[in-house]
Amino acid sequence: MMNRNAAYARRYGFPQRVRIVEVGPRDGLQAEPEFVATSDKIAMIDRLAAAGIREFEATSFVSPRAVPQLRDAAEVVAGVDRGRPVRLTTLVPNPRGAVAAAQAGVDAMVVFLSASESHNRKNVNRSRAESLEGFREVVAIAREADIKVQGAIATSFGCPFEGDVDVGAITGIAKAYAQMGITHVTLGDTTGMATPPLVAERCKALRREVPESEIALHFHNTRGIGLVNVHAGLAEGITIFESSIGGLGGCPFAPGATGNIATEDLIYMLHECGVETGIDAIAVTEAAAWMEGAMGRKLPGQAAKAGPRLKTSALDAVATACG
Ligand code: ZN
Numbered sequence: 089m090m091n092r093n094a095a096y097a098r099r100y101g102f103p104q105r106v107r108i109v110e111v112g113p114r115d116g117l118q119a120e121p122e123f124v125a126t127s128d129k130i131a132m133i134d135r136l137a138a139a140g141i142r143e144f145e146a147t148s149f150v151s152p153r154a155v156p157q158l159r160d161a162a163e164v165v166a167g168v169d170r171g172r173p174v175r176l177t178t179l180v181p182n183p184r185g186a187v188a189a190a191q192a193g194v195d196a197m198v199v200f201l202s203a204s205e206s207h208n209r210k211n212v213n214r215s216r217a218e219s220l221e222g223f224r225e226v227v228a229i230a231r232e233a234d235i236k237v238q239g240a241i242a243t244s245f246g247c248p249f250e251g252d253v254d255v256g257a258i259t260g261i262a263k264a265y266a267q268m269g270i271t272h273v274t275l276g277d278t279t280g281m282a283t284p285p286l287v288a289e290r291c292k293a294l295r296r297e298v299p300e301s302e303i304a305l306h307f308h309n310t311r312g313i314g315l316v317n318v319h320a321g322l323a324e325g326i327t328i329f330e331s332s333i334g335g336l337g338g339c340p341f342a343p344g345a346t347g348n349i350a351t352e353d354l355i356y357m358l359h360e361c362g363v364e365t366g367i368d369a370i371a372v373t374e375a376a377a378w379m380e381g382a383m384g385r386k387l388p389g390q391a392a393k394a395g396p397r398l399k400t401s402a403l404d405a406v407a408t409a410c411g
Contacts, residue, residue: 246281280310350389
């Protein structure tokens with residue numbers, strides 16, 4: 089079976105191993121109306137770290153007025169069990185956030201802007217150029233504290249206000265990032281508008297025009313093809329994917345935007361396609377089930393509900409086989 093999976097990965101030119109970044113604690117929770125207890129946020133990270141996930145977008149050092157859900161950013165970072173080799177990245181919208189993130193001891197800061205001008209204005213109330221200009225101070229603060237800065241590009245595959253986003257907008261921002269020394273670039277599909285051809289086009293263009301950048305992909309399952317887009321990214325040789333446990337998430341500023349691809353579903357697909365993650369898939373499905381309990385509702389992820397593919401049932405355990 090493993091040979092079959094590995095042969096499949098080779099046939100499509102997939103990387104042997106990829107990194108998964110769990111964004112549930114930030115992207116997954118930021119739009120939740122009810123405050124999620126700090127202890128649950130920390131337990132979420134610790135459980136997933138115990139399952140083998142090493143990278144987390146842990147929180148955002150944003151104004152507590154803007155995003156009250158993440159007002160406990162420093163406590164979350166301080167509370168995570170650092171006995172495991174976890175890497176905690178946090179969103180940083182401005183220099184004030186950068187100072188707080190540095191004080192909290194994060195491993196990396198993520199600056200972000202939208203590829204589309206309208207979405208950026210709606211999201212952070214400034215132009216793309218103003219956003220980029222503002223990142224210089226964040227980079228300076230991070231550099232002073234010897235902390236890496238990564239860049240994210242929201243609405244990389246389409247904008248709910250403008251429609252298609254030109255690929256040149258993506259490469260242009262990536263170049264501006266690179267000039268500031270930011271060479272980890274995450275393409276975010278904020279509103280679930282990515283398609284496999286767009287993924288291929290954008291990855292190829294970035295490789296060609298900004299070869300120094302390392303690309304990460306962040307998909308939402310808004311239109312049901314989040315994992316197909318991962319498949320397209322794997323075929324381009326991408327080795328970093330972001331997802332959230334249970335498929336938690338959604339962007340409050342994007343009409344109709346639903347959750348991220350679910351971490352447990354992503355791991356299931358990767359392993360079954362012969363791509364290693366170093367993560368215990370069963371332990372992650374258990375964490376997803378725990379998360380549903382903590383949130384008090386069903387979450388969209390599917391792998392945790394059905395269980396492992398080869399989990400068999402006794403013949404008399406079900407009344408009849410379903411079509
Ligand atoms: Zn997301």
